Amino acid sequence: MTIRPTSKSALLAAAAALVAAAATPAAAADFGANAHRDRHVLLISIDGLHAGDLSTWAALHPGSALAKLARRGTTYTDARSSQPSDSFPGILALTTGGTPKTTGVYYDDSYDRKLSPAGSACKTVGTEVVFDEAVDVNSGALDAGGGIDPAKLPLDPAKGCTPVYPHSFLRTNTVFEVAQQAGLTTAWADKHPAYDLLNGPSGKGVQDAYNPEIAATDGTVAGTIAYDALKVAGVKNQIDGRDHTGTKAQPVPAVFGLNFQAVSVAQKTAGYAPKGAFSPEIAEALARTDAAIGSLTAELRAKGLEKRTEIVLTAKHGQSPVDRSKLKIVDKKLLGSVVDGVKPGLLAQATADDVALLWLTDGKQAEAVAAALRAHAAELNIDKVLVGPALVKQFGNPATDSRTPDVIVLPKAGTVYTKPTATKVAEHGGFTADDTHVALLVAGPGGEGEKVTGRVDTTQVAPTILKFLGLDPKALAAVRAEGTKVLPDVR
Structure with missing residues (x-):
């Protein structure tokens, strides 16, 4: 039966029926000999949260959970997320220390010239x-009907x-793989079963994964707040020494956390008030998210874990535009028309939000495509073409x-490539400040x-997590490849 919960009670009832098996921790590897086994890192992504949102909220609400964290932590006022600023490269920046050049993951909807269709x-x-x-x-069921359907996955001829x-x-x-290989417990909660991604190439990084399907909700801010509450309940169980279902004892994870979706949904569906002020919908989403974070910090304190836990609060991505007057919807089909105008059938894949990633059937035509796009810059609202x-x-x-x-198309700030009839007022994926200038508080x-x-860059979070846990940041392949540094001024 399709489950489309629209209230907190319905979502919690559905969540109670979900049971996920946690893997047995692997034996500690040699490089984990110096691991601080009494320490924990709670990573929180408030998807869509800009640096300015965090500072404004804390100033307006000095008694809030976010304000209290800021008063005892380090706030990085110029932190930048991944480019593209999609959720997949955004979470991988935080957990691998790498960019798409190294991780090979550009978007949750991308292309591979060596793989075959499902x-x-x-x-x-x-x-x-x-x-x-x-x-x-x-996708209409909170448990995704059992998770990922292998028949829908791409295939590897090799x-x-x-x-x-x-x-x-x-x-x-x-970071989950590095911690797990050192004999530490790991957990994560996110919005799709496809966040299996965070298990890493070993397939074993996240021992207690909880990824209820957000597409099973009604898409409203209220429904998303209730959805976020499911993951908060799961993390509370983990703080209490159980798995996310609350039915199985396990050590408190060394590295764990969750993402919040309500702010992102409010930004997309309602947007900001004039001059970047919080609309009632964004204010409500922030208030409920703040209260949820306060409940997590209270749980840590109640269990005597507050002084042994590093809380990293950030965002996978921002959202653009903050200024509604800059919003310009451009029909995404125009991109394909321009590309195929160079040569019929030239466009292999276009991934477009407030950026456009273009894969061609003939890469030698890239410069010609870029020239054609620049010739149509006015109608496509293009700022720059990377080629x-x-x-x-x-x-x-x-x-x-x-x-x-x-080819990568970077439109002018506020542009969203979508259907002309789309009602959303913001999107992410692009390279602008609204997309990438995110909150970061440790x-x-x-x-x-x-x-x-x-x-600073959000890629620096990953090596910082490992340093706090007493693990070698260079155990991360992306850190070695890109020379990613630990965040400055972290004790």
Whole structure:
């Protein structure tokens, strides 16, 4: 039966019926000998939360949970998320220390020139790769009908035409894998079963995963607040020494956490008030999220864990535009028309929100496509087109990497590529400040409120987590490849 809970009680009742098995921790690896087994990191992503949102909320509500964390933590006022600022590269920045150039993951809807479409028996090569609710057994059910349907996954011709799960699509390891291999317990809660991604290439990183399907809700702010409450309840159980269902004893995870969706939904459906003030919908989403975070910190305190837990509060991505007057909807079909105008059938895949990633059937036509896009810059509201050396420098060479887009379109701030009839008033994925200038607050044991105004990146969260746990940040492949540094001024 399809489950579409629209109230908190309905969601909680549905969640009570879900039971997930937690894997047995692996034996401690040699590099985990110095692990601080009495320490914990609680990672929280308030999806869509800008740095300005955090500072404004704390100023308006000095007694709030977020304000209290800021007074005992370090706030990074110029933190930048991944580019593209999609949820997948956003969460991977936080948990691998790497960018798409290293992780190979550009979006939850991307393309791979070496994989084959689901159900194709590998008779063709080159396919769109979608890792969202589309791969659920039943996206209308909170438990996704049992999780991921392997028949909906892309296939790998190089590995016997076997299905490619999200975790095996990822090229680099995660903080969950490093912690788990050191004999520490790990957990995470997110919005789709496709967050299997965070298990990493081993497939074993997250021992207690809880990924209820957000597509099963009614899409309203109220429904999303109730949905977020499910994950909060699961994390409270973990703080209490049980798995997320509350039915099985397990150690309090060394690294665990969740994302909140209500703020993001409010930004998309209602938007901000004039001059970037909080609309009633965003204010309600923030208030309920703040209260939920307060309940988590209270639970840590009640269990005597507050002084042994580092809380990292940030966002996978921002949301654009904050200023509603800058919103401009552009028909995404125009992108395909311009590309195929260069050569029929040239567009292999276009992933478009407030950015456009373009993969071509003939990469040698990339410069011609870029020229055609620039010629239509006015109707497509284009600010910049990345192609050739500029693209290669940031993302690698599409001629040698099967995942790298051939062309990336960066529209003017406020542009959203979607259906002309779309009602959403904001989106993410792009490279603008509204997309990427996110909140980042680290509140650790014994910290004092301070601000770091220098530029930092959310990729720096991953090595910082490992450092706090007494693990080697260089155990992360992306940290080694990209030279990612630990956040400054973290005790």
